[in-house]
Amino acid sequence: xxxxxxxxxxxxxxxxxxxxxxxxxxxxxxxxxxxxxxxxxxxxxxxxxxxxxxxxxxxxxxxxxxxxxxxxxxxxxxxxxxxxxxxxxxxxxxxxxxxxxxxxxxxxxxxxxxxxxxxxxxxxxxxxxxxxxxxxxxxxxxxxxxxxxxxxxxxxxxxxxxxxxxxxxxxxxxxxxxxxxxxxxxxxxxxxxxxxxxxxxxxxxxxxxxxxxxxxxxxxxxxxxxxxxxxxxxxxxxxxxxxxxxxxxxxxxxxx
Ligand SMILES: C[S@@+](CC[C@H](N)C(=O)[O-])C[C@H]1O[C@@H](n2cnc3c(N)ncnc32)[C@H](O)[C@@H]1O
Numbered sequence: 001x002x003x004x005x006x007x008x009x010x011x012x013x014x015x016x017x018x019x020x021x022x023x024x025x026x027x028x029x030x031x032x033x034x035x036x037x038x039x040x041x042x043x044x045x046x047x048x049x050x051x052x053x054x055x056x057x058x059x060x061x062x063x064x065x066x067x068x069x070x071x072x073x074x075x076x077x078x079x080x081x082x083x084x085x086x087x088x089x090x091x092x093x094x095x096x097x098x099x100x101x102x103x104x105x106x107x108x109x110x111x112x113x114x115x116x117x118x119x120x121x122x123x124x125x126x127x128x129x130x131x132x133x134x135x136x137x138x139x140x141x142x143x144x145x146x147x148x149x150x151x152x153x154x155x156x157x158x159x160x161x162x163x164x165x166x167x168x169x170x171x172x173x174x175x176x177x178x179x180x181x182x183x184x185x186x187x188x189x190x191x192x193x194x195x196x197x198x199x200x201x202x203x204x205x206x207x208x209x210x211x212x213x214x215x216x217x218x219x220x221x222x223x224x225x226x227x228x229x230x231x232x233x234x235x236x237x238x239x240x241x242x243x244x245x246x247x248x249x250x251x252x253x254x255x256x
Pocket of ligand 1: 103
């Protein structure tokens with residue numbers, strides 16, 4: 001497997017970035033483009049009332065779970081493959097957070113109204129398996145709110161190869177690919193919105209930050225390239241999306 005300059009595998013390098021205080025110094029406790037503004041947008045599109053059960057998959061520091069519980073009065077809980085961030089932020093004691101992989105959720109069928117998955121699916125090694133797990137734990141007509149990075153280049157009818165980014169194994173997939181993945185997993189897409197301006201905002205913050213972390217430097221290089229300031233900048237076109245999808249399979253089964 002390819003390793004970074006520091007001898008880390010791509011997944012270890014990315015984990016090191018997400019767990020670094022340097023990234024949090026730039027993003028705050030919500031480790032994603034758009035922060036809580038985009039979470040609120042997704043929730044507004046779904047029109048949920050206080051009391052709904054929301055599972056935050058890949059919850060990072062647990063900041064969103066806290067926000068959902070305290071500000072919006074949702075019954076929110078979270079899981080992450082790494083407990084490092086929520087242990088460090090002290091939220092492991094005060095919030096319902098657990099260690100788990102998106103591909104193997106330790107919850108009963110149909111126990112959630114909403115699954116929130118922000119800036120995580122592009123990092124998951126088996127995204128199709130994770131989406132099937134989301135479907136399993138969502139109630140009939142339950143809703144998935146997903147935001148992530150994607151490739152905005154046209155995919156020439158699906159023949160375009162996914163683009164590696166940040167020198168890691170994660171892939172930038174096209175909208176066509178993501179929509180197919182959702183459909184094949186049993187989700188019906190309700191809303192797709194482009195929010196690339198939030199990625200640009202974060203890119204600018206990273207470029208301007210003086211944080212010394214190696215992976216931040218790698219992010220900066222990629223983002224510089226994307227912004228057109230380096231040769232090769234037209235190779236790919238990262239964007240950021242928000243989507244809302246409904247669990248269609250269970251709805252069909254119940255209605256039928
Ligand atoms: C960019 S951070 C986003 C964290 C959080 N959603 C937020 O927006 O603040 C990505 C998170 O996904 C988690 N992650 C990566 N792969 C995962 C998997 N297979 N299952 C669960 N969490 C995963 C990482 O540990 C990390 O905390």
